[in-house]
Amino acid sequence: xxxxxxxxxxxxxxxxxxxxxxxxxxxxxxxxxxxxxxxxxxxxxxxxxxxxxxxxxxxxxxxxxxxxxxxxxxxxxxxxxxxxxxxxxxxxxxxxxxxxxxxxxxxxxxxxxxxxxxxxxxxxxxxxxxxxxxxxxxxxxxxxxxxxxxxxxxxxxxxxxxxxxxxxxxxxx
Numbered sequence: 001x002x003x004x005x006x007x008x009x010x011x012x013x014x015x016x017x018x019x020x021x022x023x024x025x026x027x028x029x030x031x032x033x034x035x036x037x038x039x040x041x042x043x044x045x046x047x048x049x050x051x052x053x054x055x056x057x058x059x060x061x062x063x064x065x066x067x068x069x070x071x072x073x074x075x076x077x078x079x080x081x082x083x084x085x086x087x088x089x090x091x092x093x094x095x096x097x098x099x100x101x102x103x104x105x106x107x108x109x110x111x112x113x114x115x116x117x118x119x120x121x122x123x124x125x126x127x128x129x130x131x132x133x134x135x136x137x138x139x140x141x142x143x144x145x146x147x148x149x150x151x152x153x154x155x156x157x158x159x160x161x162x163x164x165x166x167x168x169x170x171x172x173x
Contacts, residue, residue: 048063049063049064050063050064050065050068051063051065052065053065053066054066070142070145073142073146074142074145074146074149075146075149076146077142077143077145077146077147077149077150078145078146078147078148078149078150078153079150079153080146081146081147081150082149082150082151082153082154082157083153083157085150085154085157086153086154086155086156086157086158086160086161087157087161089106089110089154089157089158089161089162090157090158090159090160090161090162090164090165091161091165092106093106093107093158093162094161094162094165094166095165095173107162110154110155110158110159111155113151113154113155114155114156114159118152121148121151121152122148124148124151125144125147125148125151126144129143129144129147130144
């Protein structure tokens with residue numbers, strides 16, 4: 001039974017209140033920054049922001065149209081590379097070679113690739129594609145970004161396809 005007069009209960013209430021106060025002090029600056037950004041920048045969010053190109057340095061106005069288009073292009077390239085390869089790999093692992101030596105090696109390599117940090121993947125693609133100017137004779141391109149993103153997407157697509165197909169009952173195959 002809870003008795004508020006006990007020393008341990010008062011001690012508990014004091015430290016609960018103290019931790020709540022410190023949590024409020026820690027979160028308050030974040031909330032103030034968020035409110036400030038929304039108040040000052042909220043009026044600048046217009047449809048033209050998403051369609052116009054950035055202005056020259058020192059000029060006002062403009063938008064993020066090229067960033068939006070670049071994001072769509074890089075994501076499309078990555079999807080065109082990673083989804084067919086990943087789905088094919090997942091189907092192979094699930095349907096054709098469930099427990100063979102090669103499938104165990106592929107599953108292990110997939111798990112290792114899933115654990116590789118994105119910066120390592122980026123450095124790999126940089127050294128392979130950007131530094132050698134492999135595509136179109138240019139150093140930086142959407143193709144290089146798409147390949148780097150595809151390398152990051154591939155283990156997830158393979159694992160998702162493999163695990164999803166394992167859930168299908170044998171009668172439905």
